Amino acid sequence: MAKQPTAEKRQRRERGSINPDDIIAGAFELAEQVGIDNLSMPLLGKHLGVGVTSIYWYFRRKDDLLNAMTDRALRQYAFATPYVESRDWRETLSNHARTMRATFLGNPILCDLILIRSALSPRAAELGVLEVEKAIASLVEAGLSPEDAFDTYSAVSVHVRGSVVLQRLHQKAEDGTALEDTMVVDADRTPLLAQVSAAGHQIIAADDTNFDYTLNCILDNAQRRIRAS
Template sequence: MSGPQARSRRPRGSIDPEKILDGAFELAERDGLDNLSMPSLAAHLGLGVTSIYWHFRSKEELLSRMALRAMETVGSRMPGLDGRDPQQWRAFLHEYATTFRQVHSEAGLLAEITRLRVGIYGKEATAHVFRNYEKILAYLTAAGFRLETGWYVYCSITLYVNGFVLNETQRLRNGAPPVGRQQLGLLDVDSTPLLAELVGREPVILDLTGDNSFKFGLDLVLDRAEQILLGSQ
């Protein structure tokens, strides 16, 4: 291609893998992860497609490296366990879940990759995930939970927050509905009088999200975990 719109190509080997990953994230952020391809990435970076394959043998390898970077970036914002008193497990899990919600709500594509793209995890990314599981399990067993109970507590909290974030993300993508008493405009008051009463007096959101809803659900999980722990002692 020639002309004023042409973009000169870089010579093979003139770009390192991290720069390619930067470009892949830029392109996926703009066009969506499903639309990311090796030719489109090469064009975005001003490279020949063979230069991409020089560093990443397949799209699957590229996606696996993107997943690892996303996990490390998102994970760096999560609360760590070093120096944590296992007897403060409830406070830690509350902080973990609350931070998880905030980080995954703000991280956009990074969070989407870590949350929804399990099929693209390579060996290194999978090992990264399992090491995090191991740390959480070690902490919860030190707190007194049986191994399997600690696993199910962690599963319950993680899946709860994941589902909550997905619902909140979808609401924002679709255009946030009205909140507060404005939601009455969505209701047929005659057929849903209880909902109308609830919306009129409580700060609920009819798509089931909101801070109060999140805290209530999280406390239910933690209360039950505490009951199980006390019952086993």
């Protein structure tokens, strides 16, 4: 049988000594140990050294707690992500995309909360919209139409998220086997695939090479549109 997730037991707190910030901070600590999927109110109570009713006093459901965690994660993430600047839009948008990807890949909890978990609180959704508005405004100032600016930023965002989620789902897979790991390249039947595979290229992989190739294609298209206008 699979071992059930456990939490370190702390010295029990006095009644009324816990607050929402402590609960959210403790939830992040516990999620680092057991993951978002296995995070539960009873486990969190044990981790914090409080009765589970003390947590339910502030967060009636796990989803309420996850919403609060997502709000906090988005605020920290938005602060850490570089802005897109109109004067050097290509470089700053590229840095923006790479920083987003590195941030999510380096923090599985952030990835699970924001990318894999589809539900966002109204506050988190509003924060995301404001960040997108800033990026689109910079691209319009750089010379793109509002429609092209939106499509460009949207394509970059989808590319980043898709790349990260593919890698995260690969990490979460029980057997650790991804589609690209099961594909057999026969040099006689597929000589071109064998040639590029031997050079280090991976098929259907969310690696740096594939990520940069697609990102540059999106940026090249935006640059052509700016020149044309």
